[in-house]
Amino acid sequence: MSTPQHCPGYENFKNLKSFICKCPECGESKEIFSDEFEKSHTCGKCGKSIDFTQCTLDGGV
Numbered sequence: 001m002s003t004p005q006h007c008p009g010y011e012n013f014k015n016l017k018s019f020i021c022k023c024p025e026c027g028e029s030k031e032i033f034s035d036e037f038e039k040s041h042t043c044g045k046c047g048k049s050i051d052f053t054q055c056t057l058d059g060g061v
Helices: none
Strands: 018-022 029-033 056-058
Touching: none
Parallel strands: none
Antiparallel strands: 018 029, 018 056
16 A cells, blocks of 8 residues: 555646736735636725736746
């Protein structure tokens, strides 16, 4: 019996990309993953909706 090299479910998430979106109202940054892109998100600081056309791909994640 071998020891798994990764946590259970790792294969489902290993290709996710991270996006950093800034709130158009207050400039607060929010990290959103590529599997959450179709969902609506609001800023945790001011509560305004975040415009995904302003997101940038974070190549480090």
